[in-house]
Amino acid sequence: MIDPDLSDLGALVAVAQARNFRAAAALRGVSASSLSEAIRRLETRVGVRLLNRTTRSVTPTEAGVQLLERLTPALGDIAGALDALNRFRDSPTGTLKLNVPTIAAQRILSPIINRFLAAHPGITLEISATDSFIDVLAAGFDAGIRYDESIERDMIAIPIGPRTQRFVVGAAPSYLAEHGIPEHPHDLVNHACIRHRFASGVIPSWEFERDGKTIKITPKGPLIASTAELGVGAAVAGLGLIHIFEEYLSDAFQSGDLVPVLTEWWQSFTGPRLYYPSRTHMPVPLRAFVDFIKSPAERAAQEHLTPLHPSSRCAMTRLP
Template sequence: MKPHSLADLDAFLSVARHRNFRRAARDRGVSASTLSQAVRDLEEAIGIRLLHRTTRSVTPTEAGQRLIDSLSPAMDAVTQALDGLNDYRNSTFGTLRLNVPSIVARAILPDLLAPFLTSHPGIRLDVEDNNALVDIFAAGFDAGVRYEEALAQDMVAIPIGPRVQRYVLAASPAHIAQHGLPQHPTDLLSRPCLRHRFHDAGPLAWEFERQGEVLKLHPEGPLVSSNTPLLLRAALDGLGWIYTFEDLLADHFAAGTLVPALRDWSLSFSGPFLYYSSRRHVPGPLRALVDWLRRIS
């Protein structure tokens, strides 16, 4: 027996139910000749005539009626199964997996989570805090959050959180009392500094900017780590200067446990973006987040 397609079987059922090729074709939005060819292909594949055709009517043969009786429940089940996928396409129910940098998890998402999840009670967020530049789709995430320089050009990017952020240099009062305040970024080359690095790269250069002048420095110090809380604790303990997101240091500035320096050299940059593939069908929970972010922006 030759192989036959599900489309041919569906075409046969449609003609058999309408008892007319033209009415079935109008219902399916195709030509009558297309349906006629599909039925002929099916009959040729199985080697049995399924429909009696005259100029006035179309009726199933005995074999055709037996096939109708057997196929109809199965095809109805297939239709219901496909219709059921609409719940996933349009629904605001389900799990949304996000991969985000630690700064976003600590300083941006907390203010967004409660309003979003309260307005979408059927969504469950699964958030991974990861500073490495991983392939989020290969890792099974629906979307990620990254800064502009790390975004691929073929991604859809939606602003999330503050649109401007900046790095600020800081140290503890005890450290400043011992080593003094730097007057220029290059002073840091002779001061103990606490360096951050990504998991898949070396220590990041410290970039400063003032009135169009840009400096990139690689200061040395007692600690290099990819763990921001560890670097922050070291700064609070007086081990050196830290240069990181102002959002992470604001509470310590207010409490006086850290003191900012070289404010006029602080580097400003655009805030993060939620990104996802433009080549993918957008799941309902992700579409809900995207629409919500656009409404509040």
């Protein structure tokens, strides 16, 4: 009779989903060598090779594919059954893993998660910030935060954080005094512009809208930054105009280090959403987070996150 260890079976699923021992080890919080040993131990017990390993990739064999097709949902049911025991505790426990955009991690989530963790001291929240699109479930996350056009249609999505955001344009007074104030988005082609490159390699165009007319600009400038902080610092130093989430410029606008530009062209978009699969057995930490986000008191707190300039059109660009 074949009697493999349950943890070894879990190791097989993790490696097969990640297609990489190191990535699977990072998600499980163990060493790659321990996972490799678990797979060798499992293959010895069943007497069949389950994974093909090369220096570049790890893929299931035909036998591995057949085992995984039945094993993955079975392990999910076991995890769900064990996690359901949380309902008999005074306070839910466990770890909740979220994959979120950088802007959410840096400027939106802090007050929300502070309130959530204060209400649920038994839960550990693990947040990974990235602007690259990934399969969050295959990568080992319980849920993700993205914007509407980035969310798979088979996912459940609920608003989290501000209901609208802006992608605004600002420049230092010294820059505008020397180069003039652009009156129309087309004027930006004659200005120095500080651009951003996402981790995916995409350098987004600058998009504006007014009276139903949309204009996209591909600007030029002295700096392409991979972080918001670098770009904002360059703008404050007078190197050019910057087009970025308002949350990154609100302090500089209030202090006068930067001046809002082209405000009548700012475009409105809906805010981010928490998304997760429709599961029969939702992990208790995720259920607690969803219930918290949907609670009337928390919705009211998030809806008070209003833009800096309420009279202007709101704006936010999509992540690439």
